[in-house]
Amino acid sequence: MSYLDRMTSDDAPVIGRSGSYAKGVARRREILDRAIEVFTERGADGTSLRRIAQALGVSHAALLHYFDSREQLLVAVYEHAEARRDEENHGHRPERAVDVMVEAAMLNVEVPGLVQLYSTLVAAALEADSSASKSFFTTRFENVREQLTNDLRRDQEAGLVRDDVDAKDVAALIVAASDGLQIQWLLEPSIGLQETLRAFSALLAPPAAR
Amino acid sequence: MSYLDRMTSDDAPVIGRSGSYAKGVARRREILDRAIEVFTERGADGTSLRRIAQALGVSHAALLHYFDSREQLLVAVYEHAEARRDEENHGHRPERAVDVMVEAAMLNVEVPGLVQLYSTLVAAALEADSSASKSFFTTRFENVREQLTNDLRRDQEAGLVRDDVDAKDVAALIVAASDGLQIQWLLEPSIGLQETLRAFSALLAPPAAR
DNA sequence: GTCTATACGTCGATAGAC
């Protein structure tokens, strides 16, 4: 079950009733596809409900039938774009967990507007106590850190990563460094995203490998 | 000359004319002081020109005599809050450059709303080609990285930091890790900001110290 | 220089008709 199948409680179509469920899912996907295009072209500020609706040929109120709010729509757009990024790159996985993040960052930065959307949503997540973005990023960070921690522990046991640092701390650092560097790179591409991330990777090499 | 003395070209008071310059600066400071309070209480979304103006007892249009736009005002608020943070902490400087950033992050996170304001402005900086935030963060990142690079080179020569990594890369990584971790910590304080940043610090220790 | 008053266009969100 993908995120596309998630509907809000009050407008979720009944499954099995003349295909209305699949239709709702398809409509959601159409909206998200157009929305990411609008976002890429005009940025976060230019991506109002009215503009997305215009691109679809409907009124802006129609969009709120599929998403509770603009913010929730933007979160869905991010998930959608991220999933597409991964589909297009069903390639090889690097040996070490660190390098998985390095490659993900490189891919991220190639999708126009994706980092910008990410930053916009992170800022929104730090807003009021309850927002659509807040729960999304809280669980997202949690999941990514946990996955990464496990992979790092495995790498440490295999002697691929130095074991004198806590895997949990390193996991949080990798996520932070990756996120932060993508922003710095967008503002100043001359810093060299790949080289810098590889430097981080080098810091994690076990003493024997040096 | 501090950032408070910077005025936009068309409304800059003439220096030496019956103290109007100092008055303008004082008024700016009043506005910024109230604005940071509003921001702390209500967040970025709740910090409209009208609300700041209300807190000052003036109309919202009055604020635009001191700042060209809301975004420029918010940038000034961030600079102001950051300067205050540094004033209150004219304390000791750690031996290594890395640990300067560790302490700065700890202080940042203690000022309510500061990280949120930072995130908001970063998101704005990634927006259109020309925004008040964009030039601010571009030069800010540049300056911080340059200062940090020099300090790191010094530490490397002194044998305090391992010298098998490029100081330039490490500088960008430190900024990225610090920024990224502050966000993760705000969403999940249990990750332990200080411990995690110290883990990064440990990765930079020279082989001899291990 | 400082500020008020006012207006313009846009926004997210909601209510109710079809």
Place this chain on the structure above:
DNA sequence: GTCTATCGACGTATAGAC
């Protein structure tokens, strides 16, 4: 499911009082 109509609030701009 989608529409229109409408609401309150927003950033910005301008004209003019003092």
